[in-house]
Amino acid sequence: MTPNVGVVVFPGSNCDRDAHWSFGLMGAKVRYLWHLETDLSELDAVVLPGGFAYGDYLRVGAMAAYSPVMEAVKEFAASGKFVLGVCNGFQVLCEAGLLPGALRRNDTLRFRCMPVRVRVETQDTAFTTGMWPGQVLAIPIAHFDGNYYCTQECVEQLEAERRVAFRYCDREGELTEESNPNGSVGHIAGVFNEHRNVLGMMPHPERAVDPVVGGTDGRLILTSLLSSIASAASRVPSP
Amino acid sequence: MTQVSDGQPLHISLGLTDQEYERIQQILGREPNRAELAMYSVMWSEHCSYKSSRIHLKNLPSEGPHVMVGPGEGAGVIDVDGVAVAFRIESHNHPSFVEPVQGASTGIGGVVRDVVSMGARPIALLDPLRFGPLPGDAEADASAERNRWLTAGVVSGISSYGNCIGVPTVGGETKFERSYSGNPLVNVMCVGVVPDGKIMLARAPGPGNAVLLLGSTTGRDGIGGVSVLASASFDESAETKRPSVQVGDPFTEKLLIEGSLSLIDKGLIVGIQDLGGAGLCCAASESAARAGTGMQVDLDKVPLRETGMQPFEILTSESQERMLVIVKPDLVKTAVEECERLGLRATRIGEVTDTGRLVATMGGEVVADVPAESLGDGPVYDRPYAAPAARPDPGPPAGSAPSPQEALLRLMGSANIASKRWVWEQYDYQVQLGTVVGPGRDAAVLRIPGTDARVAVVADGNGRYCELDPNLGARHSVAEAYRNLSTMGAEPVAVTNCLNFGNPEIPEVMWQFVEAVKGMGEACRTLETPIIGGNVSFYNQTMDEAIYPTPVIGMVGVVPAGVTSPAPGFVREDDAVAVLGVTAQELGGSEYERTVLGRVAGTPPALDLQAESNVGWLMREAIARGLISAAHDVSEGGLGVTLAEMCIHDGWGVELTHGCELDAPSWLFSESASRVVVGLAFQDMAELRDLAQNLGVSVQELGWVKGRSLFVQDVINVKVGDLTEAHETGFARLMGQ
Numbered sequence: 021m022t023p024n025v026g027v028v029v030f031p032g033s034n035c036d037r038d039a040h041w042s043f044g045l046m047g048a049k050v051r052y053l054w055h056l057e058t059d060l061s062e063l064d065a066v067v068l069p070g071g072f073a074y075g076d077y078l079r080v081g082a083m084a085a086y087s088p089v090m091e092a093v094k095e096f097a098a099s100g101k102f103v104l105g106v107c108n109g110f111q112v113l114c115e116a117g118l119l120p121g122a123l124r125r126n127d128t129l130r131f132r133c134m135p136v137r138v139r140v141e142t143q144d145t146a147f148t149t150g151m152w153p154g155q156v157l158a159i160p161i162a163h164f165d166g167n168y169y170c171t172q173e174c175v176e177q178l179e180a181e182r183r184v185a186f187r188y189c190d191r192e193g194e195l196t197e198e199s200n201p202n203g204s205v206g207h208i209a210g211v212f213n214e215h216r217n218v219l220g221m222m223p224h225p226e227r228a229v230d231p232v233v234g235g236t237d238g239r240l241i242l243t244s245l246l247s248s249i250a251s252a253a254s255r256v257p258s259p
Numbered sequence: 260m261t262q263v264s265d266g267q268p269l270h271i272s273l274g275l276t277d278q279e280y281e282r283i284q285q286i287l288g289r290e291p292n293r294a295e296l297a298m299y300s301v302m303w304s305e306h307c308s309y310k311s312s313r314i315h316l317k318n319l320p321s322e323g324p325h326v327m328v329g330p331g332e333g334a335g336v337i338d339v340d341g342v343a344v345a346f347r348i349e350s351h352n353h354p355s356f357v358e359p360v361q362g363a364s365t366g367i368g369g370v371v372r373d374v375v376s377m378g379a380r381p382i383a384l385l386d387p388l389r390f391g392p393l394p395g396d397a398e399a400d401a402s403a404e405r406n407r408w409l410t411a412g413v414v415s416g417i418s419s420y421g422n423c424i425g426v427p428t429v430g431g432e433t434k435f436e437r438s439y440s441g442n443p444l445v446n447v448m449c450v451g452v453v454p455d456g457k458i459m460l461a462r463a464p465g466p467g468n469a470v471l472l473l474g475s476t477t478g479r480d481g482i483g484g485v486s487v488l489a490s491a492s493f494d495e496s497a498e499t500k501r502p503s504v505q506v507g508d509p510f511t512e513k514l515l516i517e518g519s520l521s522l523i524d525k526g527l528i529v530g531i532q533d534l535g536g537a538g539l540c541c542a543a544s545e546s547a548a549r550a551g552t553g554m555q556v557d558l559d560k561v562p563l564r565e566t567g568m569q570p571f572e573i574l575t576s577e578s579q580e581r582m583l584v585i586v587k588p589d590l591v592k593t594a595v596e597e598c599e600r601l602g603l604r605a606t607r608i609g610e611v612t613d614t615g616r617l618v619a620t621m622g623g624e625v626v627a628d629v630p631a632e633s634l635g636d637g638p639v640y641d642r643p644y645a646a647p648a649a650r651p652d653p654g655p656p657a658g659s660a661p662s663p664q665e666a667l668l669r670l671m672g673s674a675n676i677a678s679k680r681w682v683w684e685q686y687d688y689q690v691q692l693g694t695v696v697g698p699g700r701d702a703a704v705l706r707i708p709g710t711d712a713r714v715a716v717v718a719d720g721n722g723r724y725c726e727l728d729p730n731l732g733a734r735h736s737v738a739e740a741y742r743n744l745s746t747m748g749a750e751p752v753a754v755t756n757c758l759n760f761g762n763p764e765i766p767e768v769m770w771q772f773v774e775a776v777k778g779m780g781e782a783c784r785t786l787e788t789p790i791i792g793g794n795v796s797f798y799n800q801t802m803d804e805a806i807y808p809t810p811v812i813g814m815v816g817v818v819p820a821g822v823t824s825p826a827p828g829f830v831r832e833d834d835a836v837a838v839l840g841v842t843a844q845e846l847g848g849s850e851y852e853r854t855v856l857g858r859v860a861g862t863p864p865a866l867d868l869q870a871e872s873n874v875g876w877l878m879r880e881a882i883a884r885g886l887i888s889a890a891h892d893v894s895e896g897g898l899g900v901t902l903a904e905m906c907i908h909d910g911w912g913v914e915l916t917h918g919c920e921l922d923a924p925s926w927l928f929s930e931s932a933s934r935v936v937v938g939l940a941f942q943d944m945a946e947l948r949d950l951a952q953n954l955g956v957s958v959q960e961l962g963w964v965k966g967r968s969l970f971v972q973d974v975i976n977v978k979v980g981d982l983t984e985a986h987e988t989g990f991a992r993l994m995g996q
Contacts, residue, residue: 031602032510034425038692070690072423075510131418131685162422162687227689232706234689 023249026053026063028093028109030084035070035107035226042226043067046242055084058092064249065102066093068109070162070224080123080165081111090116102146102245103218107163110210110220119213119220120178121170126163127203133162135235136201138186138209138223139193145216146248148185150240156193157186157237159223161201166222168204168211175206185210185219269293273300273483279638286633294619294627297571298634301483301537302544305797308637311763312795315776323789325752333376333461333533335791336453337753339817340712343453345379348387348446348718348757348813350796354504355445359412363445364420364507368579370449371426372533375516376582378459378523379451382693383705384421384686386431386447387718387757387811388413391440393993396674397854402440407994409443416507417447418685423509424516427694428686429703431718435674437859438722441801446757448718448813452707459523461532463546463554463585466613468529470543470554471591473598473605474515474581476564477539481505481577511580511603518603519582527594530585540574540627542583543609544617544634553631556609558621570626574619585611644769650727656856663923664975666855667899670928671982672989673854676896681991700827701743701892704818713818715749722759722807724863727848729771730778731863733810737782738871738932740814742892745875746935747824748882749816754783756793756812761805763797771808772797779810785868786875788814822883825890828908829938834888834964836913837944840874840934841957842898844925850895851928864931871933873954878935886947889938899927899975901936906969906979907986915962915971923974938964 025048029036036052043050053066055073060066073084084090090112097103097118105113113119126132140148140155151157170178178184187207190199195207202222210221228238270280273296283291283299291299305311321329327343328336334347351366371381390413391406392398410433421428426449463470481504522528530550532542539556547554558573568576586594591607598605612618617634619627660666670676683698695713696704702717719740725732737754744751756779761768783790793813799806818824829836846852847861881887889908893901906912917926939947944960951958970976 032423032513034423034513034690038690041692071425072510072513075423075508077510130415131422131687133422133687133689134684160689162689164418164422224689227692230692232695233692 021250021253022047022049023064023246024062025050025065025067026060027067027069028053028055028089030055030073030087032073032075033069033071035224039067039069039226042229043242045229046239046246048246053089055087055089058088060092060096065104065245066096068105068112070107070109073108073112081108081115084112085115094118097218100215100217102249104147104245105220106224106226107222110222111165113218113220118218119211120174121168121211123165124167124169125165126167131164132201134201135160136223137189137191137199139189141184141187142182145212147219147241147245149248150244154193156189156191157240158235159225159228159238160234161223163222166202166204168208170205178211183212184208185212186221270296270300273297274304275300279303282638286630294571294574295629297575298540298627298629301575302541302634303637307537307541309795310638310640311642311797312772313639314641315773319776319780319790320784321789321791323753323787326789326791328458330792333373335753335755336377336458337791337815339714342707342710342712343456343458344450344714344815345374345377345453346448346450346755346813346815347373347792348448348755348811349373349794350757350759351445351447352442352759352796352799355413356443358504359409360416361504361506363413363416364509365505365579366445366447367417367420368507368512369535370447371424371512371516372535372582374449374451375519376459376461376531376533377451377453378457379453380520381426381449381451381516382691382708383450383703383716384426384428384447385716385718385813386417386428387720388431388433389439389444389722389809390435391443392435392437393674395993396435397857398437400437400440406440411994413445414682414685420507420509422687424513425690427688427690429688429694429705430698430716433679433682436722436807438807441804442799442806444759444799444809446811448755450716450815454524457523459531461546462530462550463552463611464529464550466552466611467588468611469586469588469591469607470556470609470611471584471586471594471605472561472581472608473518473584473603475508475511475578476562477573477576477578478564479568479572479576482572482575505577505579507579514601514603515580515582518598518601521597521601522584522594525597527590527597528584528586532583534581534583536577538574538576540634544631546583547611547617548632548635553612553614553616554609555612555618558619558626560606560608562604562606570619570621574627642763642769643766644773645766646770647767650860653858653860656858660856660924663927664977666851666924667903667927667975668977668981668985669855670850670896670900671903672985674993675850675854676900677989678986679990680987681994696747696824701746702749704747704824711820715744715747715816715818717743718811718813719743720809720811722809723853723859724848725775725809726807727861727863729774729808731866733775733778734782734866734868735863735932736810736812737779737786738866738868739894740812741786741788741871741875742933742935744814744816745878746890746892747818748822748879749818750879751786751788751814751816754788754790754812754814756790756810758793758795759799759806759809759811760797761800768805775808775810782868786872819883825882825887826908827891828905829889829911829913829964830909831888832911832964834938835941835944836915836936836938836961836963838898838934838936838959838961839877839951839956841931842919842921842926842929842934843931844921845929845931846925849897849928849930851897866932873956874933874935877951877954877956880950881947886943887937887939891936893934893936894930897928897930903969903982905936907983910967910979911964912966912968912970912979913962914965917971917974
């Protein structure tokens with residue numbers, strides 16, 4: 021079974037082609053979803069890629085959250101299907117209320133493009149099946165607004181429900197101050213929704229699937245998702 | 260003759276001379292009206308007409324086996340293993356001085372549209388930047404704080420615009436010299452790939468075809484930008500020129516890129532030209548003149564962002580993010596619908612005619628009617644030039660020189676040598692997944708999307724050398740770019756140049772230009788790297804102070820299939836360390852003299868272009884054979900800085916002997932040309948020597964990779980960690996962080 025993945029293209033998205041290419045490389049059947057489309061029926065997963073949707077005017081992700089495709093993505097997520105938001109996609113998911121919290125300006129007050137390391141916090145999700153908790157992945161970031169924030173109460177709830185996906189860390193997996201590139205609360209680099217079928221993350225896994233550019237640790241996330249889709253399909257008998 | 264309020268004839272205040280005005284009268288057979296005069300003034304400005312440079316530029320080599328499109332189009336195009344690669348460099352110096360964030364932003368926008376107008380998808384940007392010295396620099400002066408503000412602003416402008424449009428910024432240079440305090444340089448190079456070789460040209464063929472304007476609305480921003488800002492020197496009134504700076508909207512630029520490429524891909528347009536300097540009147544007249552047609556434009560149809568705009572304003576506005584396309588009448592509806600689908604404004608504003616004239620109407624009346632060709636056929640000047648008086652020798656430096664080790668540490672943390680991570684971490688250098696080698700290296704290497712073909716790209720210039728000797732300095736700029744590409748294993752193919760100079764009406768400045776062009780031409784001929792396009796930026800001066808003459812060379816090379824670029828530093832203990840090329844006592848114009856001794860004087864190092872070519876051949880051959888584990892060219896800061904940077908890369912130390920007759924500072928810091936430091940396995944030394952001997956290249960074995968210190972017997976013994984600390988923190992400290 022080849023998973024069907026849709027990559028949303030908002031006006032101003034700029035990692036849509038990269039996401040398309042990377043998921044294709046990992047064996048998915050990929051198509052673009054223009055921001056006006058609302059029929060997601062044949063898809064198993066939707067990717068909200070990085071970029072500057074609608075120019076990120078007003079506030080990052082704010083306008084995209086109200087686009088027609090996002091109405092469909094909300095229903096798609098509610099039906100238990102998978103949604104991955106990367107970078108600007110994470111920002112859109114937060115603005116759309118599919119994930120808690122918000123992404124503020126980096127505490128450095130500068131755009132940062134660099135390789136970072138993240139620690140896998142939760143293994144039992146569709147996005148992280150191929151990993152072990154505590155595993156350190158090298159995945160690049162490229163953002164100005166990646167400073168994850170939510171209230172202390174919310175952080176505690178995320179931790180209690182093990183919905184923190186990744187935390188910024190050093191080479192050894194320690195949460196040192198220098199390893200947090202943007203000031204995120206609790207070093208949080210990615211979070212799940214309540215049902216763990218929606219993941220938002222600032223690092224770009226689609227930029228780490230090719231040893232020639234960016235390394236290969238991002239493959240783990242993409243292949244975890246694709247194999248979860250495939251195994252879920254094999255468990256559910258066809259009608 | 261129209262008078263303006265201060266009694267000065269209008270054409271004078273628009274930057275035209277009396278002679279030029281007379282020529283316009285002859286062309287038209289009558290007095291030009293206000294709109295026509297404005298059109299000639301921008302089109303005949305230095306920036307658009309190349310009136311002072313043209314007779315010299317025509318001597319540059321522009322042909323070669325890889326060249327598909329040479330100078331004169333939006334961008335030059337070369338053939339890389341069957342893939343058409345377009346590239347171009349532009350300057351946005353004056354706007355960036357007046358308003359650094361917007362100036363740098365719109366500089367990117369312009370050159371990206373040039374490349375898109377060739378039918379190419381932009382795949383990389385490079386930003387060669389020059390500023391006056393920062394606080395804490397050896398040359399810091401009263402402008403230092405302002406220079407820091409300009410640096411931060413320009414970098415932020417590049418970051419916000421380049422990142423948003425999704426084109427990786429993979430290289431460039433950021434350098435600091437006294438002469439740029441009154442006039443920073445912001446050059447931008449863009450590289451693109453033409454899908455399926457469908458190269459577009461800026462032509463308006465086929466009378467009866469429709470003319471569509473894509474993208475942003477037209478406003479009063481940037482009116483006369485090319486004439487008011489780009490073609491005059493600065494005086495105390497720089498602040499008042501702010502309205503001539505355009506404001507960028509990268510979101511619309513992104514839509515414009517996607518829209519233009521989609522129209523080309525679907526075969527909906529027959530011609531395309533971006534609206535840059537001189538706006539609509541430039542795009543309309545040039546594309547008509549090139550096709551031998553004319554154009555009728557209805558200014559009432561042009562979408563405006565403010566009311567009450569006069570015809571001359573609409574015709575010459577430099578509002579950003581606009582493109583002119585030519586569409587066959589039966590495809591107009593489809594083309595407009597495709598643009599609308601993508602969220603891009605597309606408006607039919609006129610049609611191609613067979614009259615040879617550019618006619619603009621507004622309110623049903625003709626407001627301008629001129630021969631299209633005459634706007635691009637501006638005056639050509641052979642400006643007088645004269646060598647300046649010999650520079651007074653400042654004599655030996657006042658203070659005593661620090662120890663070689665102290666000097667090296669100081670250099671490693673200095674503005675021109677320290678790591679520019681602070682700068683390039685603000686650029687998205689990875690988007691599009693093609694960046695095989697990114698910023699901070701001798702050159703960037705890009706994989707062309709959808710293929711395994713790789714190109715190496717670099718931008719280099721050395722204004723200080725050119726100040727001391729423009730001809731030799733320009734040759735050095737070409738040679739260093741050539742060497743940088745060879746060090747990555749790439750075969751250099753072609754050049755785009757950005758020639759930044761002072762006021763050409765000053766004979767000494769014009770002499771610098773003439774000499775630099777001669778030197779550049781000679782170097783490009785010898786190294787077989789034709790110049791397929793570029794840009795001239797004159798009037799880079801404030802009051803009497805001109806910038807260092809600064810030709811910037813953008814060079815593109817091909818990495819042959821199967822070749823892997825070596826690491827930029829030592830990666831294997833016990834490897835041999837050797838330097839290719841000869842080190843001589845050549846400290847004139849060096850980074851060591853500037854930064855450590857506080858002296859800019861003497862003569863730049865000698866340069867033998869044939870020797871440069873031989874070292875290039877040797878590097879490429881040795882890399883292709885897999886002999887080389889590490890390679891880094893020797894340039895600013897000499898052997899000492901090159902070795903230190905190679906140690907920093909992976910933390911390895913070296914044990915070396917100095918082993919020649921030069922005194923230690925000269926050996927370490929001379930910037931003798933045509934040298935590369937390599938690391939390689941000892942057993943491969945003999946093969947390297949054999950190759951080198953055939954080419955007549957000297958190979959000096961210096962020692963081996965060992966330990967965690969840079970050790971040169973009797974000269975230096977410094978921990979690599981200390982060098983790293985200086986190199987990594989130096990620049991952020993100079994930026995006050």
